[in-house]
Amino acid sequence: MHRQELIKKWLADLYPGQDIGLEFAAADADFRRYFRATWPDGASCIVMDAPPEKMSTDAYVQVRDVFAMVNVPKLLARDREQGLLLLEDLGRVTYLAALEHDGREQVRRHLLLEALDTLVEIQSASQPGVLPEYDAALLTRELNLFPEWFCAKELGQPLNFAQRQLWDAGVQALLPVLLAQSRVFVHRDFIVRNLMLTPGKPGVLDFQDAVFGPISYDIVSLLRDAFIEWDEPFVLDIAIRYWEKARAAGLPVPAEFDAFYRDFEWMGVQRHLKVAGIFARLFHRDGKDKYRAEIPRFIKYLKRTSRRYQELAPFYQLLLQLVGKDETDEELQAAYPVLSYKG
Known part of the structure; x- marks a missing residue:
């Protein structure tokens, strides 16, 4: 039937x-x-x-x-x-649709601050042993979607030996930092397409893949989205507001915002690599082209962060070999110094 x-x-x-x-x-x-x-x-x-x-x-x-x-x-x-x-039925209007309909800054800020309150409420209920662990094995499996599907299938460029060494060096630098973060409930796709405009609190959808993992994951999902892009000052402003709300709620974020923002950016690298691989897989394996056009946004996110931190330079060098330079690289070189995670 x-x-x-x-x-x-x-x-x-x-x-x-x-x-x-x-x-x-x-x-x-x-x-x-x-x-x-x-x-x-x-x-x-x-x-x-x-x-x-x-x-x-x-x-x-x-x-x-x-x-x-x-x-x-x-x-x-x-x-x-x-x-x-x-x-x-939580209605027909997603946060994405609302933001695209009215892009005024006060509207964007109001909606995202409501989303932050919901995120902090979820995280405040966290306890171990309830949801699956977002552990090294799962983080690594997700990372490996990038060479398997974006590099080999989307670009038709399986990593050669030297590129594999760059990849391994980047992963070895990245994973310990992610695993060192405090752990909370993680929605795992906390994006504006999965939030609904409803009276009172935002409606929350698509949560079935939730895990217990790094505290910065969901705020990265919200602010470094596939379908809507914010300028860097706005991202910084909302990230600070999240950090302030999290501290006020007693959540285990770093005591200094600079340390939290580094965690945020490094967590973003894992998510961006994963999502680029997933979107490529959806097209090449499943015949779904709806998400393919968003892959370049994640490559831009990746270049921005991996260029900024010397420990992540292997990822940046690999990206240059895979997709070449563009205006993003020139902007980064002019605007941002190379930093160290430990700074």
Whole structure:
């Protein structure tokens, strides 16, 4: 039976005798799709369709309960065997859509400060042993998506021996710094596409991959986004405001902002490498080109940070060999000195 027909039958069994409309709402990078079910009185819910032969809904349900202190969708019904969830509808307006509609600085700042409050609330509930560990093995697997999919598939340039040495040197410098960060609940895709404009707190979506890991990960996700780019002074301003809120909440961020911002930037390198690899894989393996055009933004992020810290110079040298120089490199050379992590 076609999945959409399966959903209609499931809804008819849940709400017999009611005329329920069904329309496509969204699709994720993986195999999940979302449909909006609408009743004659205008009420609506969201159906998550996760084909059980391809993925499980268990993690979504678990993390939804863990993150229940913030505005996550209420779980209204579930068919685990068929991979169907009926969820509260948090509306149609994502933070991304709201920011693109009204780009005034006061609007941007207001929305992002609301997002920071939600992030701090999630992090403040953190405890070990609840979510999977964001450990060295997982961080490394994610990093390796870059040479496997961006270099070998997107560029058609598998790393040669000398390039592999640069890569290994960069990874060996990066990982210990990430693993040394304090650990909290990590949403793992805390971006403006996954935040909904709702009354009161922002709605939070797409949290099923949450882990227990480095405290700077989610704020990097928010401020170094795939789909919207902020200028550096604005990023710095919001990062400072996050750091202040985190300290006020008793979260284990470094006592000095400079140290936190270095952690933020280095964490960003891991995420940017991973996301460039994921977006390349989505195109070359899965035939999804929706995200491919955003890869250059992550290469720019990577160049900016790896150029700024001498310990990350192997990544910068590798990027120059892979994609060459551009105006970003000239701007970096003029604007930023080379720093050391320990500074």
